[in-house]
Amino acid sequence: MTTHHTTIRKTIMAALIAEIMMSLCASAQAADDPVTVDPSAKVVVSGIRASLSSSLTTKRIQDGVVDAVSAEDAGKFPDTNVAESLQRVTGVQIQRNNGEGRYISVRGLGPEFNNVLVNGRTLTSDTGGREFSFDLLSSDLISKALVYKTSQPFLPEGGIGSTVDIQTARPLSGKVGHSSVFNVSDSYDSNSKKNTPSASGMYSFANQERTFGVTASASYTDRASKQNKAITDAWNYRDVSMIDGDLNSKGLTMANVTTKKLYIPQSFGYQQENERRKRLVGNVTVQYNPSPDWKMTADALYSRLDQRNAVIAFSDWNNPVQLGVKYNAQDQITSFLRPGSIFYANNPAIAGAGKLLGEANSNDMIVKGGDRLSVTQAFGLNSKWKLAQDWKLEGDISSSRSTSKSPDMWVVAGMVPKNGDVLTFDGTPSLTFGDGIADPNAVRAHAISSGDVRNLDELQEGRLHLSWNHEMGYFKGIDSGVAYSQRNVERTRWGNDAWNAYSGYHVALPSSLFTVTPMDSFMGGAKVPPAYLSFDPVAYMNYLNQPSLLSQSNDPATYSDLTRFPNGPMAIDYTKPSMWGVKEKVSSIFLDSKWEGAGWSANAGVRMVRVDSTSTGISRSLLSAVKSPNDTTFIQNWGPTTVTTVSNSYNSVLPSANLKFDLTDEMILRFAASKTETRPTLSQMGVDNWYGGRFGDVQTGGGNPYLKPMESKNFDVSYEWYLSKTNYVSTAFFLKNVSNFLETQLVDMKIPQFDEIVHDTRVRNGQKGKIKGVEIAAQYAFDNAIPLLQGFGVAANYTYVDASANRAGGVPACGYPGLSPQSYNGSVFYENGQFQARVSYNWRNRFSVDCGGGSTQPRNRAAYGQTDASLRYNLTPTLAIYADAINLSNSRMHEYAKNESQFLTLEDVGRRVSVGLRVAF
DSSP states (O other): OHHHHHHHHHHHHHHHHHHHHHHHHHHHTTTTTTOOOOOOOOOOOOOHHHHHHHHHHHHHHHSSSSSEEESTTTTTOOOSSSSHHHHHSTTEEEETTTEEEEEEETTTGGGEEEEEEEEEEOOOOSSSSOOGGGSOOOGEEEEEEEEESSTTTTSSSSSSEEEEEEEEOOOOGGGGGGEEEEEEEEEHHHHHHHHEEEEEEEEEEETTTEEEEEEEEEEEEEEEEEEEEEEEOOOOEEEEEEEOOOOTTEEEEEEEEEEEEEEEEEEEEEEEEEEEEEEEHHHHEEEEEEEEEEEEEEEEEEEEEEEEEEEEEEEEOOOOEEEEEEEEETTTTEEEOOOOOOHHHHHHHHHHHHHHHHHOEEEEEEEEOOOOOEEEEEEEEEEEEOOSSSSSEEEEEEEEEEEEEEEEEEEEEEEEOOOOEEEESSSSEEEEOSSSSGGGGGEEEEEEEEEEEEEEEEEEEEEEEEEEEEETEEEEEEEEEEEEEEEEEEEEEEEOOOOOTTTSSSOOOOOEEEEEEEEEEEETTTOOOEEEEEEEEEHHHHHHGGGGGGGGOOHHHEEEEHOOOOOOOOOOOOOOEEEEEEEEEEEEEEEEEEEEEEEEEEEEEEEEEEEEEEEEEEEEEEEEEEOOSSSEEEEEEEEEEEEEEEEEEEEEEEEEEEEEEEESSSEEEEEEEEEEEOOOOOGGOOOEEEEEEEEEEEEEEETTTTTTOOEEEEEEEEEEEESSSHHHOEEEEEEEESSSEEEEEEEEOTTOOOOOOOEEEEEEEEEEEEEEEEEEEEEOOOTTTGGGGGTTEEEEEEEEEEEEEEEEEESSOOOOBTTEEEEEEEEEEEEEEEEEEEEEEEEEEOOOEEESSSSOOEEEEEEEEEEEEEEEEEEEEEEEEEEEEEETTTTEEEESSSSSSSSEEEEEEOOEEEEEEEEEE
C-alpha cells in the first residue's frame, strides 16, 4: 500500500509540475501576440504576490544559489511559524513538535547540519546542541529568511546542508514617520478542544532624513494541545523462550518451551500528552546614521518559552518468555499471547523457569517529564563605515545566552495481570487487555527515575569585514574579514540514585494515589480501553520515601542509610550533580575576490578556521552492577565524584567559488563549488556516560569528545528562468562528497561492570559517501495571461536526493539521518484587492532518524504529507480579518524500526485553526 501511495504522489506531482511548465511556456509564447485584456481588470501586487515577488528579487541578485521567504509588510510573515514558511522552499523539510515546526532539514541533511543565523549572528540554543529551535521565535517579528544553498567565504562555517539567515525588521528600511501594527487571534485545537489567545504588536519610527529609526515588537502566544500516541519502545534481536500452548493450557512443562533468536517488541501501549505552551518574544532595533558614510544598528532580542506537559502512558511490558508465539520468515514476531498469573498457577512446572528467564509480565502506568522552560537573550551592535570611495568597513559584535530547565522524569507503577493479553504486530499493532487497567486497588510499585536538568549556552562573537571595490578589467574587488567566537555549553543533572529501589511489582500501593481517567477521542476511535489510571508522580514518590516502606525495598540496608539517602531513596540528591560542559573557541579569516564581465560574474575565495575545544565532566564512575532480586534490572554501585577534562583542536581550509552567467535578460545559469564542514553538536562532545537496560539488553551511552567535523565537497549547477517579477522556473543539480559523517551508532562491546554484551549508543564519526540530487521549482501568477484565472496563482517544487554510504563493518545499513529521498510542495492561491486565500500541501518521503538510538535496531520515520490553508479579508485599508488552518488533512506521524512492520510510533496531533484581526496605522 505504501508503494502504491508513493506512486500516486509522484504522478500527481509530475502532472502538477508539467502543467505549470506548459502554462509558462504557453504564456511566454503568447507574449509576442496581442492579448485582449479587460481594461477594468486590475492586477494587485500585494499580499501573496508581493511576498513572492520580494523573495524572487532576492534570489535573482545573489551570487550563489539562494532561496528566500519574505514578509509582504510588517507583521505579515506568510505563516504562523518560520519553519512552516521555510518548508515551502525547494529542498527544505521540517520536523514538528506537537504539530508545530521546530527543526529544518535541507537537501536531506538534518537540523544539526544547517547553520541558522539571526541577522547574520549565531543564536544560542536551549537544547545543548547547534540545531536551531524555530519555535523560540515568533514569525510576526521576521521580515525575511534567506536559505544559502551554496557556500560563500563570508558565511560562517558549519552548514553542510545550508546556511539560513533570519532577518528581523529594520526601521530605516520601512516607512518614514510613525507606524504600528497589531494582531490578535484565537486558536482552537481539535484534540484538546480548547481555545487559546495570541497577540502581537510592532511599532516603527523613521525620521524624514532617514538618519534615525527604532522598531519595537512583542509577541505572545498561548497554545493548548493534546498529542495521542501508540508506542513500541524498541525492537530487539534476542533469545525468546516460546511456550507451546494457549492461555487455557494446564500442566505444561519445560518440554513445552523452546528458545529461538527473534525480533521481539520491548513493549506496546498508548500515551496521551496534554501540553500548554506559552511564548513571549520581544525585539528592539535602533538604527542611527551619524553621517552618510557611517551607519549603526543595535538589536536586542528576548524569548521565553514555558511549555508544560502532562504525559501519561499505559503499556504492556513484554519479557522474553511468551506464549503461542508466531513469527514470519524474517524471524520477526507477529503475534503472541502474554500469560498472566492464572496461567502460571495452572502450569507450576514452568512458572519458576519463567521467572528466572524474565520478570513477570506487567501492565504499566508511566508518567514522563516533558516540561520545558527556556529563556534566550541576544544583543548585537553593527557599524558600517565608508572609508573612501572604494573602501568599506563593517564591524559586528554580539552576545547570546540561553538557559533551560526541565524535569527528567520516568515514573512507573504497574499491575501484574491475572488473565493474559493478546498482541499482534503485523503492521499497526493491536492490544487486547485480559484485565481491566483501571482498578486502583491492583497497582504496585515499580521503577522510578526522577531528575532535574539545567542547560546553559553562552556565546560571544565578533567579526570585522573590509571590502575594496575597484574597476580593473574583469577584477572588481576583494572582500576580507576576520571573526572570533567563544561558546560555553553546560548541562547539569541532579537525580535519584535509587531508580529501581522498589522495582519488581512486589510492593502494593494505596488506591488513593490513583484516579480513574476516561480515554476520550483517542485517534478517532481506535480500539483502546475506556479508562486508565492517572496519578501524581510527586505524591507517589513521597509515599515510597516513608521510612516504614524501606524494609520492602530491593536493598533495605542500602536504602535505609541516611548518610546516603537523607531524604529517602526517591528524593533528588542535589549534592551529587552529574555535569558535562564544552568550551569552544573559533577563529576564522576569509578572503573573497569578485569578478565580472559582459554577461557573467563570479566570486572565488577561501575561509580558514581554527577550532579549540575543551570538554569537562563531573560524574561518578560505575563500580559494579548487581542483578536486582525482584526484576531484571541492575542495582548500580557508584564510586566517588571525579572530574574529567579532554581537549581537542583542528584547522580547516574551506575554499568556495560561484559563477553566474546571464544567458538572456530572463535566464541565469549558475555554477558553484565549495568545501564545507559541520562541527559536532556541543552536546555530543561531553565526557558523560550513562548505564541502563535489563538482563540480556544492557545499554550504555554518552558523549564523545574526540569527534571530528563532518566534511563535504560540494558541486552545484542551477538554471533559473525569470518570466516576470513574480513568475519563474528553475532547476538545480547538486553533489556532496561527504566524509567523517556524524551519526548515532550502536556498537556492541564488553565492559567490566557487566557480565554480558553491552549495547553502547553514542555519536561517532561514520561513513564516507555521496549525496546527489535535483531540485525543480516553479511559480506562476496567471494575472493577464488567462483572463478567466486572473487573481489565481500556483507554486510548486520537487526535490529528489540519492545517497550512498560506505559504513564500517558491524554498523547497520540505514540512511543518512534526516535524509528524505523525495519531497515536494504545492500551493494554489487567489487574491484580489480585498481577499486572498492559499492552500498548500507539503510532503516528504521516509527518512532515518538514527541507526540505533538505544536499541539494536534503527529508527525510521515514514513518509508524511500535510495540508494547510489561510484566508484573509481586508475590511478597510488598515483593518483585516484572517484565518489559518494547520494540518487540515489530520495527518499522523509514523515511525518504524528495520522495516514498516516493526512498528514504533503513530502520533496524532490533530488540527489547529486560528482566527484573527490585524490593524495597521
